[in-house]
Amino acid sequence: MIATATIPLLRELRRRLGAENVLGAPSELVVYECDGFTIEKNRPDAVVFPRSTEQVSEVVKLCARYGASIVPRGAGTSLAGGCLPVGGGVVVMLTRMKRILTIDLRNRMAVVEAGVPNLELSRALAGSGFHFAPDPSSQTASTIGGNVATNAGGPHTLKYGVTLNHVLGLEAVLADGSVLQIGPVPDPAGLDLLGVLVGSEGTLAIVTKVWVRLTPNPEDYRTLRAIFTSVDDATNAISDIIAAGILPAAMELMDQGIIAAVEEAYRFGFPLDAKAIAVIEVDGPAAGLDEQERRVETICRRWNAREVLRAADPRQRELLWKCRKMAVGAVGRLSPSYCIQDGVVPRTRLPHILRRIAEIGAKHRVRIVNVAHAGDGNVHPILLFDERDRDEVARVLEAGREVLAECIASGGSVTAEHGIGVEKLDFMSRLFAPADLKAMRRLREAFDPAGRLNPGKLLPSECGASAQT
Amino acid sequence: MSDLKNPGEGIDFGLFLDCVHCGLCTSACPTYTELGDENDGPRGRVYLMRQVAEGRLGLDARIRKHLDLCLDCRACETACPSGVHYGRLIEPFRLAVEEAEHQRSVVKRYDWFRQLVLFRLFPYANRIRLAMTPVRWLQRLGIYGWMERLGLFKLVPGRLGHMVTLVGPLVDQGPKLPKFLPAKGRRRARVAFFVGCVAEAMFRHTHWATLRVLQENGCDVLIPEGQGCCGAIHFHAGSSDGARKLADANVAAFDLAEIDAVIVNHGGCGAMLKEYGLHWHDDLQPARRRFAEKVKDINEFLDQLGLVPPSGRIEATATYHDACHLGHAQKVREAPRRLLAQIPGLALRELPETEICCGSAGTYNLNQPAMAQRLMRRKLENILKTGAQIVLASNAGCLLQIGREVRQRRAPLVVLHPMDLLDMSYRDAKPAIASTPARR
Numbered sequence: 001m002i003a004t005a006t007i008p009l010l011r012e013l014r015r016r017l018g019a020e021n022v023l024g025a026p027s028e029l030v031v032y033e034c035d036g037f038t039i040e041k042n043r044p045d046a047v048v049f050p051r052s053t054e055q056v057s058e059v060v061k062l063c064a065r066y067g068a069s070i071v072p073r074g075a076g077t078s079l080a081g082g083c084l085p086v087g088g089g090v091v092v093m094l095t096r097m098k099r100i101l102t103i104d105l106r107n108r109m110a111v112v113e114a115g116v117p118n119l120e121l122s123r124a125l126a127g128s129g130f131h132f133a134p135d136p137s138s139q140t141a142s143t144i145g146g147n148v149a150t151n152a153g154g155p156h157t158l159k160y161g162v163t164l165n166h167v168l169g170l171e172a173v174l175a176d177g178s179v180l181q182i183g184p185v186p187d188p189a190g191l192d193l194l195g196v197l198v199g200s201e202g203t204l205a206i207v208t209k210v211w212v213r214l215t216p217n218p219e220d221y222r223t224l225r226a227i228f229t230s231v232d233d234a235t236n237a238i239s240d241i242i243a244a245g246i247l248p249a250a251m252e253l254m255d256q257g258i259i260a261a262v263e264e265a266y267r268f269g270f271p272l273d274a275k276a277i278a279v280i281e282v283d284g285p286a287a288g289l290d291e292q293e294r295r296v297e298t299i300c301r302r303w304n305a306r307e308v309l310r311a312a313d314p315r316q317r318e319l320l321w322k323c324r325k326m327a328v329g330a331v332g333r334l335s336p337s338y339c340i341q342d343g344v345v346p347r348t349r350l351p352h353i354l355r356r357i358a359e360i361g362a363k364h365r366v367r368i369v370n371v372a373h374a375g376d377g378n379v380h381p382i383l384l385f386d387e388r389d390r391d392e393v394a395r396v397l398e399a400g401r402e403v404l405a406e407c408i409a410s411g412g413s414v415t416a417e418h419g420i421g422v423e424k425l426d427f428m429s430r431l432f433a434p435a436d437l438k439a440m441r442r443l444r445e446a447f448d449p450a451g452r453l454n455p456g457k458l459l460p461s462e463c464g465a466s467a468q469t
Numbered sequence: 470m471s472d473l474k475n476p477g478e479g480i481d482f483g484l485f486l487d488c489v490h491c492g493l494c495t496s497a498c499p500t501y502t503e504l505g506d507e508n509d510g511p512r513g514r515v516y517l518m519r520q521v522a523e524g525r526l527g528l529d530a531r532i533r534k535h536l537d538l539c540l541d542c543r544a545c546e547t548a549c550p551s552g553v554h555y556g557r558l559i560e561p562f563r564l565a566v567e568e569a570e571h572q573r574s575v576v577k578r579y580d581w582f583r584q585l586v587l588f589r590l591f592p593y594a595n596r597i598r599l600a601m602t603p604v605r606w607l608q609r610l611g612i613y614g615w616m617e618r619l620g621l622f623k624l625v626p627g628r629l630g631h632m633v634t635l636v637g638p639l640v641d642q643g644p645k646l647p648k649f650l651p652a653k654g655r656r657r658a659r660v661a662f663f664v665g666c667v668a669e670a671m672f673r674h675t676h677w678a679t680l681r682v683l684q685e686n687g688c689d690v691l692i693p694e695g696q697g698c699c700g701a702i703h704f705h706a707g708s709s710d711g712a713r714k715l716a717d718a719n720v721a722a723f724d725l726a727e728i729d730a731v732i733v734n735h736g737g738c739g740a741m742l743k744e745y746g747l748h749w750h751d752d753l754q755p756a757r758r759r760f761a762e763k764v765k766d767i768n769e770f771l772d773q774l775g776l777v778p779p780s781g782r783i784e785a786t787a788t789y790h791d792a793c794h795l796g797h798a799q800k801v802r803e804a805p806r807r808l809l810a811q812i813p814g815l816a817l818r819e820l821p822e823t824e825i826c827c828g829s830a831g832t833y834n835l836n837q838p839a840m841a842q843r844l845m846r847r848k849l850e851n852i853l854k855t856g857a858q859i860v861l862a863s864n865a866g867c868l869l870q871i872g873r874e875v876r877q878r879r880a881p882l883v884v885l886h887p888m889d890l891l892d893m894s895y896r897d898a899k900p901a902i903a904s905t906p907a908r909r
Contacts, residue, residue: 023506027531030520031513038490049505076507077492095505115505117496123821140548141496265550329491332551336486386486 006045006088009066013048013090016058021096023047032073032091036138037081037423038337038387039397044071044085049096053171053179053208056092060206061177063090069452072202074115074143079328079340080421082150082201086456092206094145100124101209108214109168109184114145114207121212130214133160136417137325145207151199153417155250155324158375159283160215162417164198169211172197172204175448184211196443201419202454204447218283221249222293223311223320226278226300227271231255231370234276235350237303238374241280241296242347248296248375252279252324255354257369258331258382262323265330270323274306278374279324327371328382334369335384339396341403342424345412347377356406357381364399366392378416379407401426420458428460476565477522480558485519487553488512497548499826499844500538508535511545511555518562528566536563538840540833541705542793542826547800556798557747560704567707586632587706587832592698592715597670604636614638617876632835634877635869642673650680650690657687658774661723663733663742663764666698668865672735678892679734679767685895686777690732695722699733701741704748705831716745717753720760731760734767734888736795736864737831743799766795767888768863772804781897782814783890788857790848790871791823792864793830805863805887812894818855822847827862829870845874852882858902859883861890 010024023029024046033041045068050056063070069089076083085091098115105128112121118139121132134147135154142152148170153162160166169183182193197204228234231253238251254262254277263270270277278300282292297308311317331338345353354370357379361368372379381403385392404414404427414420414427428437440459445451494511495501501510508517514536520526536559545555590596607613617634646664662680669676683690696719700712719742723731733739746758765773789806796802809817828834828844848871852860860875860882862868872884881903893900 023508025529025531027517027526027529028508028535030526031507031516034490036491047506075492075495076512093505098505119496138491138493141493265552326493326550329489329493329550330552332487332489332491332549332553336489338489 006066006068009062009068009090010046012062012066013046013059016062017048017050017055021049021051032076032083032085035073035076035078035081035083037079037084037339037421039339039393040081040084040422042085042088044091045088047091047093049093051096053173056173056206056208057177057179059090059092060173060175063452064176064450067450067452069455070206071454072145072149072206074146074149075117075138075141077138077142077146078150078419078421079342080415080418080423082419082421082454082457084422084456086422089452089455094143094206094208097208098143103128103214105130105214108216110212110214112144112210112212114143114148114210116144118142118144118147125214129217131217132212133166133215134163135325137328139325144210144212148198148207148210149200149202150417150419153373153376153378155252155279155281155321155373157373157417158251159247159249164195166213166215167194167198167210168213170194170197170207171209173206173208175205175450175453179208180205199419201421201458203444203458204453206453218249220286220289221281221283221317222289223279223281223317224293224296225309225311225320226280226297226305227274227307227309228276228278228300228303228305229274230304231276231354232351233303233305234278235354235374237300237305238278238350239348240299240303242375244295244299246282246292246295249281249283250279251373251375253277253370253372253374254279254324254327255370257334257367258327258371261330261333261369262327264333265326266319266323268319268323279320324371328380331369331382331384335367335386337385337387339383339385339400340418341379341381341383341400342415342418343379343381343404343407343412344414344416345377345379345407345410347375349410349412350374350377350379353379353406353410353412357403360399360402360406364395364402366396366399368399373416376416377412405430422457425457425460474565474569475522475524476528476562476569477518479565480522480561482522484554484558485515485522487551488515489551490516491550493550494545494548494553497544497824499540499542499544499828500840502825503840503843509538511549514539515553515555515558518558533566536566538837540793540826540828540830542830543797544793544824544826547797547824556744564704564707564709568709571707582835583706583708587702588708588711591702592666592700594664594666594669597667601636601670604633605639608639635834635873637671637869637872638876640674643677646673646676646680646692648692648694650684650692652687652689653684655687656689658729659689659691659727660730660732660770661691661693661728663699663719663731663738664692664696665733665735665738665865666702668735668738672865672868672886675734675886675889678886679732679888682767682771682888682891682895683732685779686771686774691728693722693724699738699741701737702832704741709748713749716749716757720745720753720756723760723763725759725763728763730765730770731763732765732767732770734863734886736766736792736799736801737866739764739766740794740798766799766801766804766863768795768805768808769799769801772807776808776811778811779891779894780813781894783812783894783899784814785858785900785902786816786818786856787859787861787890788818788820788852788855789823789887790820790827790852790860790862790867792862792867793826795863796824805861808891809861809887812890815890818857820855821851823851827867827870829864829866831866834866834870841870845870849874849878849880853880857882859885859890859900861885861887863887
């Protein structure tokens, strides 16, 4: 398996980083052949664990000398194959760079190394009155570096925005090994490199340090769950809540299929006959929350909600959010493997897209369950299958493509937060005009002329993957 | 290797398929959070075992190293949304590896440590007592303390040295346990008490405290003869047969018809007893299963029974450490907290990272001392952050491990089992807490 060219590279990496920070044996590389997306796999040639920005820079320079491609990886929770080592190469693990360097409440800012898990920062902030707003469902494990790479969202994105809105500055290693620092200044002059790097999925640079914005905790919140007898009713209610001028912190949807899995995992007490449950949170100054809650409830009732219940105490609220956030992981109770899509449609098209998803599932004989950041029109259909059944895998891939095509046809997109990775490469040419893609390619070439940073991702071929293979 | 059977052979393949590879378990794994290598995390280990089971990878020394480094603390089971039974994968897998190695070795013998210490010494309380005699003499003569402070025990080689330092200071352990103790007041339940090996040799005082607490709560307590070690040490060190024999002796010793529950007060033993029904597929499996169904951890039992509130005030700050085999394996987390909250005067502070193992993990601290030490340091740092004067844990291994670190670092902390403290409150006794709380 090991290409002969990698042997001197491995030797050199070990010499620079120490043997304990380099993996090169096939039996130790195999766990790095995929991430949360398991349909495609490829073993890397080496895995390294740098402990500092300087070491990342050294690794990048060495890889340049040996012509090896580089795949940055944090917790490996990507659902789109963002960490798949296409064509091999060196996986750069950021998990040994996980110090929280500064918490500066007076400037509402924290400085963290890229490998700090999202929730770790929130834990460190407990009691301070502040939090880090982006809360992807994978936040217990996923790293802030990974959140930056995918411009991650989460349930509270509806009100608080995505990762980009909470990044004040970045330190990153460029393809030639030089170290770039952007920000953290309030009104930067020059080109907006922050906007370029956030969401670039490791194709432009390796982010090593992040200056993040801290958000004051809301004074109070109400977390409601509305039980619906049809998915249509639930999605219509959600659109009406927005139309009424209410801006909840989060509006989430779970359908009957996923409720079964979640209930088995966490025994919350969800009614298993409910066709859909909406989790709606309003927050802000305590005054006025009761009024908002009442209005949300009225709208839900108008759309035939059977029950609208408020989380009784902080514990129940926490459990409710755990149920929603862990829902995707809980599908292991339904099926050996799954593939989760990340489609977006205009919110008012939610009833349509969810109906179409059900039809597409039936057509391809694929079971599909749904969770959705419904407030954003972001649907996560989860396609269930057994990866040992090749025919089923083929049907799942086909059904997934059809779902995403439907999202585009509905005026939406194929990803809101998981990234393009390898999974959705084919859709880029349908989402963007040739001129758009060309501009992106030229930007990528400017950052990484040899196409060695996370090749084969984000932008369809003609650049990237060719360098190593 | 080719003549040996695949260590994944006996494992229900469906258990592997429960894992959907989402990675949400990784951050709950102590070794992953220390090392950051997915080979040392639950998702990676499941993946490695599956690769071997499917015959895609041979079991080499590297894979063994990553599997051996697993604490089997099962924190990943708590974190896993898909309900992967990680313990039911790693335990039989490791067992098969150990047994295969045993079969293959020319002399057909386990190494001296397993042979002498784990299999011949540990399961027997009286032998442990005997083995501790030299340490007890040093303690009586008053020279143990300064030997410990000077680090002289580091001169005792290898795992023996580690074991010596685990031995706690002399306490009055109380007399031999009787066969029966009657309930105080109205009888609310009739239970049988599981004694164990290390627990009996080193924590008999905690046994006495537990028994008194049971009496206070209206329980008749039987202490059946013929019972012994739960078998966990054998099972986790690669001797399934040895573990089965001990299990069957215990199953035979308890007359289930006359009791409401089998009470166990150490998490590690409790987890093993509760899983008797899973491990061996033979004629006795139904009997083991019936036994397992009656087993209750003391915290769980009292919480369900409804604690008779103790009245003795204990003005102190305490923190509770979740023993892995109680919290993760048995899912008993809230019960001990609810019990402790009923002690008047006691302020209970949540322990940061309470779900992370202290590094004791059965005999892990003897086999993987370096990782165990890293985790122990991390645990003590977290304990000190709470400002607690008392740290509570419901498992012998944790009590020994934390106790040693507290002594070596001279931290102003008292290390107790929750039953020790409850018993004090019933008796209106006070723990010997330091006058100044630990640094915040």
